[in-house]
Amino acid sequence: MKIHEYQAKEILRKYKITVPNGxxxxxxxxxxxxxxxxxxxxVVVKAQxxxxxxxxGGGVKLAKSADEAKELANQIIGxxxxxxxxxxEGKEVLRVLLEEGMDIKKEYYxxxxxxxxxxxxxxxxxxxxxxxxxxxxxxxxxxxxxxxIDPNLGLLPNQASYLSYSLGLEGDYAKLAAKFFLGLWKxxxxxxxxxxxxxxxxxxxxxxxxxxxxxxxxDDNAEYRQSEHPxxxxxxxxxxxxxxxxxxxxxYVRLDGEIGCxxxxxxxxxxxxxxxxxxxxxxxxxxxxxxxxxxxxVTNGFKIIxxxxxxxGIFVNIFGGIVRCDRIANGIVEAAKxxxxxxxxxxxxAGTNAELAKEILENSGIKxxxxxxxxxxxxxxxxxxx
Amino acid sequence: xxxxxxxxxRVIVQGITGKEGAFHTAQMLEYGTNVVGGVTPGKGGQKSxxxxxxxxxxxxxxxxxGANATTIFVPPPFAADAVMEAVGASxxxxxxxxxxxxxxxxSKIIGFLRHSKTILVGPNCPGVITPGVGKMGIMPGxxxxxxxxxxxxxxxxxxxxxxxxxxxEGLGQSTCIGIGGDPIIGLPHLEAVKLLAxxxxxxxIVMIGEIGGTAExxxxxxxxxxxxxxxxxxxxxxxxxxxxxxxxxxxxxSGGAGTAExxxxxxxxxxxxxxxxxxxxxxxxxxxxx
Numbered sequence: 001m002k003i004h005e006y007q008a009k010e011i012l013r014k015y016k017i018t019v020p021n022g023x024x025x026x027x028x029x030x031x032x033x034x035x036x037x038x039x040x041x042x043v044v045v046k047a048q049x050x051x052x053x054x055x056x057g058g059g060v061k062l063a064k065s066a067d068e069a070k071e072l073a074n075q076i077i078g079x080x081x082x083x084x085x086x087x088x089e090g091k092e093v094l095r096v097l098l099e100e101g102m103d104i105k106k107e108y109y110x111x112x113x114x115x116x117x118x119x120x121x122x123x124x125x126x127x128x129x130x131x132x133x134x135x136x137x138x139x140x141x142x143x144x145x146x147x148x149i150d151p152n153l154g155l156l157p158n159q160a161s162y163l164s165y166s167l168g169l170e171g172d173y174a175k176l177a178a179k180f181f182l183g184l185w186k187x188x189x190x191x192x193x194x195x196x197x198x199x200x201x202x203x204x205x206x207x208x209x210x211x212x213x214x215x216x217x218x219d220d221n222a223e224y225r226q227s228e229h230p231x232x233x234x235x236x237x238x239x240x241x242x243x244x245x246x247x248x249x250x251x252y253v254r255l256d257g258e259i260g261c262x263x264x265x266x267x268x269x270x271x272x273x274x275x276x277x278x279x280x281x282x283x284x285x286x287x288x289x290x291x292x293x294x295x296x297x298v299t300n301g302f303k304i305i306x307x308x309x310x311x312x313g314i315f316v317n318i319f320g321g322i323v324r325c326d327r328i329a330n331g332i333v334e335a336a337k338x339x340x341x342x343x344x345x346x347x348x349x350a351g352t353n354a355e356l357a358k359e360i361l362e363n364s365g366i367k368x369x370x371x372x373x374x375x376x377x378x379x380x381x382x383x384x385x386x
Numbered sequence: 387x388x389x390x391x392x393x394x395x396r397v398i399v400q401g402i403t404g405k406e407g408a409f410h411t412a413q414m415l416e417y418g419t420n421v422v423g424g425v426t427p428g429k430g431g432q433k434s435x436x437x438x439x440x441x442x443x444x445x446x447x448x449x450x451x452g453a454n455a456t457t458i459f460v461p462p463p464f465a466a467d468a469v470m471e472a473v474g475a476s477x478x479x480x481x482x483x484x485x486x487x488x489x490x491x492x493s494k495i496i497g498f499l500r501h502s503k504t505i506l507v508g509p510n511c512p513g514v515i516t517p518g519v520g521k522m523g524i525m526p527g528x529x530x531x532x533x534x535x536x537x538x539x540x541x542x543x544x545x546x547x548x549x550x551x552x553x554x555e556g557l558g559q560s561t562c563i564g565i566g567g568d569p570i571i572g573l574p575h576l577e578a579v580k581l582l583a584x585x586x587x588x589x590x591i592v593m594i595g596e597i598g599g600t601a602e603x604x605x606x607x608x609x610x611x612x613x614x615x616x617x618x619x620x621x622x623x624x625x626x627x628x629x630x631x632x633x634x635x636x637x638x639x640s641g642g643a644g645t646a647e648x649x650x651x652x653x654x655x656x657x658x659x660x661x662x663x664x665x666x667x668x669x670x671x672x673x674x675x676x
Contacts (some may be wrong), residue, residue, distance in 0.1 A: 110672065114493070114570075116569050116570070116636075117599070117604075118490070121493065132534065133641070134641045135642075138642075151490065151499070163600070191488070192488055192489075192490055219488055219489045221462065221486045221487060221488045221635060222488035222489075222490065224462070225463070253626065253627075253630050253632060264543055265542045265543030265544060266541060266567060266632060267539065267540060267544030267545070267567070267596055267622050267633075267634070268542075268544040268547055268622075268639060269633060270597070270623040270632050271622045272664075273624075273626070274625050274663070274664060276625075277624065277625045282625070285565055286626070288631050319546045319547055319550075320526075321526040321546055322526055350546075351526060351546065351550075373665065374665045375665035
């Protein structure tokens with residue numbers, strides 16, 4: 001689960017990591033009083049959306065007076081912000097974060113994430129603050145310094161110190177940066193983060209080292225023990241249909257194609273998307289209805305798929321393992337009766353009692369095409385929508 | 387002989403008295419698996435609904451039954467500890483079916499695991515089956531047929547799809563290993579490939595991967611240098627957008643890494659027979675065997 005910059009900085013404060021003074025608001029009218037409260041001659045007004053690249057899209061501005069702060073907040077709140085991460089449709093800004101201005105000496109990068117190859121967390125620092133780390137890794141990999149963290153020992157003081165000196169920091173700055181890294185590890189570890197990224201990390205003329213920006217992503221599997229995280233979820237950042245699907249415990253990802261897919265199991269669901277592409281069409285979604293595929297999940301699945309107006313046909317591909325296909329077939333028939341399916345429907349069932357299931361589908365009186373194999377089903381649905 | 391699950395495996399079930407554990411124990415027994423008991427702390431001394439002895443700990447189970455393998459059906463908050471219990475009792479094989487274990491929990495135990503004598507398969511996997519011998523997990527036994535093809539896959543139903551294609555082509559399976567869909571797993575593709583490559587009863591290998599991480603690339607490199615048996619490969623998620631998790635916790639393209647193209651390229655360079663379509667897995671293996 002992703003969270004906003006202002007929420008991530010709130011978490012950093014808990015771990016005594018230095019972040020700029022700042023306040024978030026949804027009301028532009030409050031911006032001038034926040035300007036006064038911050039007390040610096042320059043105040044930064046930052047749009048709060050999950051996507052990166054906000055500055056380039058016009059979502060980050062400098063205010064030099066209380067009136068200007070209000071004016072800029074007014075401009076940014078409600079604007080449709082387009083960045084390289086939002087896609088061309090952009091994202092409506094609902095709130096801004098106002099922060100103290102500062103005398104920045106230099107910008108750096110620090111991030112912690114899982115190194116899947118080693119199955120351990122890794123901390124990365126770079127002198128190329130403000131740039132995307134993937135870009136730095138591709139063009140100048142020598143400018144990234146990494147340390148693998150033993151998850152049972154945590155980031156060690158000697159590692160933190162090594163990282164800060166490798167950035168070319170000296171004196172108190174080096175000490176403060178090392179302290180920053182240790183705090184950041186603690187936040188990553190305690191909060192069950194899957195990624196935390198400070199870009200940029202800055203040194204200031206008045207001797208501070210602080211997080212100018214922060215991105216944080218949590219491990220969804222750990223939600224049961226992170227009771228403070230669920231309220232941080234911002235549903236306006238998510239696709240409406242995906243939010244709806246999650247209420248039914250369906251794993252749904254909206255795509256931009258034309259064939260809706262309903263599948264049991266994540267791997268087969270991806271493979272079903274792939275075979276649709278292979279046969280010349282494109283998938284409208286990823287949808288894993290889980291192992292059971294009962295009438296309720298299938299009904300909800302149909303509803304979600306049909307809410308996407310790009311859908312021209314539906315391909316149901318279920319491999320009945322332990323659950324018998326005849327039961328799944330009855331479920332599909334029941335679901336199809338509850339939902340008005342006004343596009344071609346191809347159903348392919350494989351596994352236990354597949355033959356019996358085929359009979360049930362064919363004699364149901366519901367308009368559908370039965371697919372025999374994965375290939376047959378994919379061919380039939382791509383033909384049916386032509 | 388097959389690998390991992392053999393005629394010598396004496397299997398226990400951790401979480402045998404839970405709903406999932408009890409149901410799948412019955413299925414495993416029906417398939418002919420040598421299940422010798424189960425573990426549920428606090429219920430030691432009782433009999434399970436299948437008439438099997440229940441123990442408070444794996445150590446007790448080992449003492450009484452000589453168990454050397456375990457199938458884990460324990461809820462996510464306790465699953466990593468359940469794996470460590472198997473490691474502590476020096477079992478040869480632990481198959482962890484549990485989905486939803488926090489990454490941090492797995493990260494903390496993986497170092498111990500790699501230095502122990504226990505091989506962990508999973509978590510978040512369908513399990514291991516050696517057709518005709520037994521199954522440890524949740525896969526439907528009847529689609530399998532004893533034979534000479536080893537199957538490795540991160541997912542459940544896609545593995546069943548591949549297996550049923552093989553069976554339809556008349557190709558039976560030596561051992562099918564569902565290695566799991568999480569970002570941290572006990573037996574990555576590379577290690578699973580090594581086992582099947584060295585198994586005299588396996589003549590061909592099906593390796594199914596998916597987007598996320600670089601485990602398929604690592605395995606491909608090994609195959610290129612070391613494996614003479616034909617390998618057929620498929621990567622799921624060719625149409626998945628970057629930055630989105632596709633069901634499995636590990637199935638995500640992030641920072642440009644973990645794409646299907648990169649994996650398919652590595653597989654082709656290793657001489658693996660790569661299927662563009664998931665419907666070609668069985669057919670391709672038939673061709674590869676000549």
